[in-house]
Amino acid sequence: MKRRVLCNSLQEPEGPVCLPDGHIYVAEMSSSRHCISRIDPTGQYQRVGDPGWRPNGLAIDGSDSLWVAGGGRERLVRMGLDGALLDIYGGPKSKPFLWPNDLAFAENGLLYMTDSGIDPGEFVQGQAIRADFRNCRYDGRVYEIDPRSGDVLRQLDSGLRFPNGIAIDLQGRLYVGETISGNIYRYDLASLATPKREVFSNVVFGAPEGFVGPDGMVFGSDGRLYCAVFGQGDVTVLDSDGKVVERIPTCGKRPTNIAFCEDSRGGAVVTILDVGCLEWLGLPCAGRQLYRPKI
Known part of the structure; x- marks a missing residue:
């Protein structure tokens, strides 16, 4: 498989968003930057804006607004492509967001978001994750x-142990990665009641001692789910039955998210936290078309 590093000057990168013109937006979570940055098709880097402390997952709507999970001191932020702050949401007053993590739009025009369910200031310092992470509440x-x-319309699930990546398939079903267990869960969004949590797969190989599990993920046009596995150093590929069909190694041990390119180069890009880079992988398929509603 062909591969190359597009940019190697990032600091704790996450949440890539690819545009048809070849530009790629990423979140940089480090305390020295905490910004949204843009990488052009030649690999040139530019800081775009500051959405607030430790931005994480990204999504883009059909009105060219970026949605940032974890900006604005653990809030959901809407930002223009020029870096202008447009809106900031903190969740329900009775139960505000704790750690907004990743985002995906669905065909119904609604936004789906994972919240990892712990104060990030108590969980991680820089790239160092607390040693007792398995025993956290x-x-x-x-x-x-x-x-x-x-507005939050529904809380689809709670009590998860560090929910992380999120994706939606062609049938409108929602997939959520739970990092601590390694599980990928599936939810039927068409349910009028609270959707039932269903185990779709597990992406962890063996019994690792460190913080290893599913991070960002996305569907390809081949119907397979491509999941960046943090701490395992690969993109694990699952077929429609949840079976692991491939593990694609990445250039670092801590890949955080994956997005398919939408310009002529094809393939996909992966953000790698420990190396501080954006790696391009020459995958043989395109990405499933993402929903981008007009807001």
Whole structure:
């Protein structure tokens, strides 16, 4: 497989968003930057804006607004492509967001977000994750959000142990990675009641001692789910039955997220936290077309 590093000057990168013109937006979580940055098709780097402390997952709507999970001191932030702050949402007043992590739009025009369910200031310092992470008290959640108002419409799940990556398949089903267990869960969004949590797969190989598990993920046009596995140093590929069909090594041990390119180069890009880079992988398929509602 062909591969190359597109940019190697990033600091704790996450959440790549690829545009049809070849530009790629990434979040940089480090305390020295905490910014959204843009990488052009030639690999040139530019800081775009500061959404607030430790931005994480990214999504883009059909009105060219970036949605940032974890900006604005653990809030959901809407930002223009020029870096202008447009809206900031903190979640329900009775139960505000704890650690907004990753985002995905669905065909119904709604935004779905994972919340890892723990105060990040108590969980991680820089790249150092607390040693007793398995014994922490998590209240990880999955939200359904109206992007026009920022209101939480439904809390789809709670009590998860560090929910992380999120993706939606062609049938409109929602997939959420739980990092501590290694599980990928599936939810039927068409349910009128709270959707039932269903184990779809597990992406962890063996019994690692460190913080290893699913991070960002996305569907390819081949119907397979491509999941960056943090701490395992690979993109694990799952077929429609949840079977592991391939493990694609990355250039670092801590890949955080993956997005398919939408310009002529094809393939996909992966953000690598420990190396501080954006790596391009020459995957043989395109990405499943993402939903980008007009807001």
